[in-house]
Amino acid sequence: MADQEVLLTREFNAPRELVFKVWTEAEHFGKWWGPKGFTLEVSKMDARPGGMFLGCQKSPDGMSMWGKFVYREVIKPEKLVFVQSFSDEQGNTIRAPFNPNWPLEIINILTFEEADGKTTVTFSGGPINASEEEMAAFNAMKPMVKQGFAGTFEQLDQYLASQQ
Incomplete structure (x- = not known):
């Protein structure tokens, strides 16, 4: 999958416990996840194996998209x-x-490593069970996906700063 994935690494000036918490608790996750200017309404968040997150993102112009x-x-x-x-x-x-x-x-794999009170998040992800057409669509959008996650991580960075 390596050539078919998005890979990002980002260091956050926050302890690992806090960074993990804001990824797995609804009251935090809904405040930073998604593209800049979008809002996220968390309908369900059960961060355990077999559990599900369900939420609705709204764009600045009012378009809604559900995701899980x-x-x-x-x-x-x-x-x-x-x-x-x-x-x-x-x-x-x-x-x-x-x-x-x-x-x-799309499978997403995140690891959280702490050193000197800072946390490095390594994010990798890519399509699973995808057809050739789906792989082509993903690969064509990879630069935009990376840009979107970079913006999301920027919002996470700001949110973490407000929680310390």
């Missing part, structure tokens, strides 16, 4: 593995509204 994570691994405070998909309000997997060939499932 199904957690595979939750090793506090070291690692999170989840499969991310677009969904309806009930959590049923649907096609992305912006591209009919977008992969239905």
